[in-house]
Amino acid sequence: MVEWTEQERSIITNIFxxxxxxxxxxxxxxxxxxxxxxTQRYFASFGNLYNAEAIKTNPNIAAHGTKVLHGLDRAVKxxxxxxxxYAELSVLHSEKLHVDPDNFKLLADCxxxxxxxxxxxxxxxxxxxxxxxFLAVVVSALGRQxx
Amino acid sequence: xxxxxxxxxIREIWERLTPxxxxxxxxxxxxxxxxxxxxxxxxxxxxxxxGSAHLSSHGKKIVLAIAEGAKDISQLTVTLAPLQTLHxxxxxxxPTNFKLLSHCLLVxxxxxxxxxxxxxxHAAIDKFLSAFSAVLAEKxx
Numbered sequence: 001m002v003e004w005t006e007q008e009r010s011i012i013t014n015i016f017x018x019x020x021x022x023x024x025x026x027x028x029x030x031x032x033x034x035x036x037x038x039t040q041r042y043f044a045s046f047g048n049l050y051n052a053e054a055i056k057t058n059p060n061i062a063a064h065g066t067k068v069l070h071g072l073d074r075a076v077k078x079x080x081x082x083x084x085x086y087a088e089l090s091v092l093h094s095e096k097l098h099v100d101p102d103n104f105k106l107l108a109d110c111x112x113x114x115x116x117x118x119x120x121x122x123x124x125x126x127x128x129x130x131x132x133x134f135l136a137v138v139v140s141a142l143g144r145q146x147x
Numbered sequence: 148x149x150x151x152x153x154x155x156x157i158r159e160i161w162e163r164l165t166p167x168x169x170x171x172x173x174x175x176x177x178x179x180x181x182x183x184x185x186x187x188x189x190x191x192x193x194x195x196x197x198g199s200a201h202l203s204s205h206g207k208k209i210v211l212a213i214a215e216g217a218k219d220i221s222q223l224t225v226t227l228a229p230l231q232t233l234h235x236x237x238x239x240x241x242p243t244n245f246k247l248l249s250h251c252l253l254v255x256x257x258x259x260x261x262x263x264x265x266x267x268x269h270a271a272i273d274k275f276l277s278a279f280s281a282v283l284a285e286k287x288x
Contacts, residue, residue: 034266035273052267109250116257117264125174125181128254132182 029065090145101143172206245280
């Protein structure tokens with residue numbers, strides 16, 4: 001089981017409590033598709049992904065990014081049992097969406113960078129470490145049901 | 148693969164970072180030590196606490212070396228030759244750590260440049276740092 005200190009819990013609830021989901025979610029997903037273009041393979045039906053401008057202004061991507069970010073709320077509310085919380089979503093990503101689990105880390109890194117750009121120096125090394133720990137647990141849980 | 152536009156963007160960004168090399172370098176190192184404690188094992192001979200002189204001078208060294216490489220990316224192997232030897236035969240830092248520092252440099256840049264750290268800039272610098280790391284590790288074996 002993952003151990004969380006009181007400080008780590010409050011860092012995570014604070015970040016998500018002050019989050020503009022539409023802004024951050026859409027920026028994180030579009031950044032992922034731009035920085036790691038092979039991830040576009042999962043979004044063939046989303047419309048124009050021709051270049052960075054098209055990706056940044058694509059409304060389907062923006063909506064999906066928001067959805068994915070809200071998906072993290074479950075982990076924030078169940079930090080002591082993230083593994084079980086995401087069992088179903090893990091199966092979905094494996095059996096239905098066929099997403100290579102390595103991609104979860106790529107999106108997680110882009111999310112970290114979008115939040116860093118928003119918070120500036122307030123995104124201290126300690127806060128970054130806690131946020132990355134949280135995302136690593138989520139990423140691991142999402143990959144757990146693959147077989 | 149870096150386009151001409153990307154190489155120019157990289158050159159410009161690292162030129163702007165040169166005057167604040169100490170701050171950028173120290174910040175990236177501190178982030179790396181906080182998120183990846185194993186990396187601290189390479190610094191047992193230095194004081195790497197926040198604000199320490201060792202941290203600033205070491206961070207500055209690293210950022211200036213990267214900035215030097217950014218000036219002419221096609222010449223990376225030539226520019227980095229002495230550093231290749233240093234890392235392979237003396238420092239012997241496991242190359243997986245280059246990825247960790249690269250990631251933390253990107254986070255530092257995001258904090259420093261805010262919205263200015265566009266996805267295009269992020270992609271270009273990520274690619275550059277990967278290439279830089281690969282060249283740095285070339286003499287390892």
